[in-house]
Amino acid sequence: MATDAVRAQVAAKWQDSFNRLNRGQPGITGLMALSEAWNIASEFLHPRDLTTTPTQKEPNMSAIKIAFDVLSKSRMLPMILESFLEDMRKQQHLITAEVNTYMSEFENSSDPRVIGRLVHRLVEWYKAWHPAPELGHTILSAYTLSFQTHVFSVLPPSFPRAFKALVTSTLPKLASDEDQEDEEPPDMSVWGSFETLGLVERYESLIASVCYEHIEAYVLEECRGKWSESMLTGLREWMATKVVPWMVYSYARGAKTPDEAKHMLQGVGSRFDFHICKTLCDLRTSEIFDIIIDYPDSLNALNDLRECLQRVDQRAELVSTLRYANKKRLLHPGADTKDILTQYVSIIRCLRIIDPPGVLLFKVADPIRRYLRERSDTIRCIVASLVGDGESGDSLVDENEPIQPLQTAEVEDYADPHWEPEPIDAGPDFRTNKPSDVISTLVSIYDSRDLFVKELQVLLAQRLLATKDGNFEKERRNIEILKVRFGEAALQVCEVMLKDMTDSRRIDQHVQSQKASVIHPTIISRHFWPPLQATNIVMPGQLQEMQESYAKEFTTFKPDKKLSWLPHLGTVHIDVELTDRTVSTQVPPLEAAFIELFLEKDLWTIEDLVAKLGGVDKASALKSLGTWVDLGVLKEEEDFKYRLLETAEAETSGGRAHAPRPAIAEEPLAVVTVQQQQAEQMRVFWKFIEGMLTNLGSLSLDRIQTMLKFAPTYDRNIDQLGAFMEAARREGLVTVQDGMWKLNKK
Structure with a gap:
């Protein structure tokens, strides 16, 4: 049972509540007024069904405001708000039905404009149920939160994809999309609806991804394969004129002045500019091999890439992409050495534009340099380019570059006031003061310059011996240029060779003045020239007589010198007088020697011809005799017998067709190449290894290797020795097991 005190307390509270609700009015007048105010407020706040309810007349806002004042004084606002939110929950099925209808239509049509209509319709529901602003911020905030929460809860999983399509439709069209028929311009008013419904905050990352993808599509469409013009400036202008106005809708919604909008867009604009640089950098990185091939026409693309790399740290990706492309498309047996060198030179020039310190070049060039060291003709190609003797006429050296001495890496001077530390991504072997000119970089592929000097001597010897008109000005100019690069001492032998050629013409003129001769030999100092191809051929008949006669006159002029003939080199202009015809041609001396033997008799076997000349292998003899067979001077019979045809035979349908003969026969290579010299030297060193x-x-x-270093003139590195030992193993001379080499005991 309740005590009197409890009853008194409850009665007091009841009376207090009654007085508050009745507001001190007589009787229950206040309660009646409160009830009326509650009804007016409830009717005003009740959510309407927009699909069935006709348009209502404007409410009496003064009466409504009085009603809410009564409820406020009676402290009933929380209760009326709770009732309103409960009514909203009961009416939310109407919004759900609308959402499902529009989403079904979008699934069938994939038309983003359907989602635009859905968003506008949701805003209509929002405004229809929206309390009057005069009711205060508390009611409005509670309503907005409740409405947005319900809308987000009923949106299906497919809505983000649909929303993304709608946002994409508001972006400026790309060039590829402008040709498509578009009945309506983009509806930019949806951005206000996005703001009302809270979609911008909820899908902020999705909106950003739409802009990122739009930038990527534009960059790929406008810049792919276009390397002759700068693209980065144009991309930023497009960003400023096309994308920034769109960004105002999504990222500067509350801006009241242009300055305020600019301030709000500063951060997000920087992100999108970064994405432009990143996308262009990715594109140019994927095209870098072809861009280098197209240099110097692709200079603008390289400048764009350099600027992008300063903003986007993707240097490692560039290095890995170019190294992979070089390995796949360049560093393989099918590529010509000259092509590899040409591409390497282009890589040097291009990467110095992108990265002047040379870190990228150092990382990319290492596999190319190692591969070129393994090719036997690399030095020959570099040297041929230095003297302008490239087969294609192209030169690895830019004619506009100044001629300068070869550079070598020097010890860094840390006291230099202009010294700068190495870049942060430089490896432990990188040196900032690497050779900067192309020739020095190519020569530095090898540890020693002696290989280049020897190759220069061989190449110059071949060019001098091949000169027929006595004009050596081009070679003299080449030597002067090479002196600047390699130094005076390295080119002394070349000077002697050039002097020998001019002296040879003077000596020949003197000998001819004493006794005319049909032969005009080139007289050289054997100790200052690279080794020449040797032979034991003995020239027959009148050829030998002419050599002896010339040598006698030479000895008279130079008593302290003696001529040592190399009869297999040079060319012979010969007239073969037969019974019914005369055959005139130019042939190597060996072919002239064979045909002269037929003065002795008309029929020879191949064995007798070879024995007569001496020092000729059978294959060379058959090739030489084949020349005269093709000219119709000789006829090949059974058992390798050859007969002189004094009278030409009539050609038959089944006879051997005579091949057309070039005006000048191909001359044998006079100078022993560096590779041949090295191979011959290694045969000498084999005796040491065998011992x-x-x-x-x-x-x-x-x-x-250690023991061979004690042998005189041994200058091979361990890689060259390893290649030689492997060749000896293939020939069955040695065997190897667990890295230990031993003689193969047969």
């Missing part, structure tokens, strides 16, 4: 393995048993490659 080591005989006395010491099995040895490692390092041990063999």
Whole structure:
């Protein structure tokens, strides 16, 4: 049972509540007024059904405001708000039905304009149920939160995709889309609806992704394969004129002045500019191999890439992409050495534009340099380009570049006031003061310049011996240029060779003045020239007589000198007088020697011809005799017998067709190449290796290399020795097991 005190307390509170609700009015007049105010407020706030309810007349806002004042004084606003939100929950099925209808239509048509109509319709529901602003911020905030929460809860999983399509439709059209028929311009008013419904905040990352994808599509469409003009400036202008106005709708919604909008767009604009640079950098990185091939026409693309790399840290991606492209498209046996060198030179020039310190070049060039070192003709191609003797006429050296001495890496001077530290991504082997000119970089592929000097001597010797008109000005100019690059001392032998050629013409003129001769030999100093191809051929008949006669006159002029003939080199203009015809042609001396033997008799066997000349292998003899067979001077019979045809035979339908003969026969290579010289030297060193393995048993490659260094003139590195030992293994001379080499005992 309740005590009197409890009853008194409850009665007091009841009376207090009654007085508050009745507001001190007589009787229940206040309660009646409160009830009326509640009804007016409830009717005003009740959510309407827009699909069935006709348009209502404007409410009496003064009466409504009085009603809410009564409820406020009676502290009933929280209760009326709770009732309103409960009514909203009961009416939310209407919004759900609308959402499902529009989303079904979008699934069938994929038309983003359907989603635009859905968004506008949701805003209509929002405004229809929206309380009057005069009711205060509390009611409005509670309503907005409740409405947005319900809308987000009923949106299907497919809505983000649909919303993305709608946002994309508001962006400026790309060039590829402008040709498509578009009945309506983009509806930019949807951005206000997005703001009302809170969609911008909810899908902020999705909106940003739409802009990112739009930028990527535009960059790929406008810039792919276009390297002759700068694209970055144009992309930024497009961004400023096309994309920034669109960004105002999504990222500067509350701006009241242009300055305020600019301030609000500063951060997001920087992000999108970064994405432009990143996308262009990715594109140019994927095209970098072809851009280098197209240099210098692709200079603008390289400048764009350099600027992008300063903003986007993708240097490692550029290095890995170019290294992979070089390995796949360049560094393989099918590529010509000259093409590899040409591309390497272009890589040097292009990467110096992108990265002047040379870190990228250092990382990209290493596999190319290692591959070129393994090719036997690399030095020959570089040297041929230096003297302008490239087969294609192209030169690895830019004619506009100044001629300067070869550069070598020097020790860094840290006291230099202009010294700068190495870039942060430089490896431990990188040096900032790498050679900067192309020739120095190419020569630095090898540890020693001696290989280049020897190749220069061989190439110059071949060019001098091939000159028929006595004009050596081009070679003299080449030597002067090479002196600047390699120094005076390295080119002394070349000076002697050039002097020998001019002296040879003077000596020949003197000998001819004493006794005319049909032969005009080139007289050289054998100790200052690269080794020439040697032979044991003995020239027959009148050819030998002419050589002896010329040598006698030479000895008279130069008593302290003696001529040593190389009869297999040069060319002979010969007239073969037969019974019914005369055959005139130019042939190598060996072919002239064979045909002269037929003065002795008309029929020879191949064995007798070879024995007569001496020092001629059978293959060379058959090739030489084949020339005269093709000219119709000789006829090949059975058992390798050759008969002189004094009278030409009539050609038959089944007879051998005579091949057309060039005016000048191909001359044999006079000078022994550097590779041949090295191979011959290694045959000498093989005697040392054979002695080591005989006395010491099995040895490692390092041990063999160490012991060979005591041999005179040995200058090979361990890689060259390894290649030689591998060749000896293939010939069955040695065997290897666990890195130990030993003689193969047969």
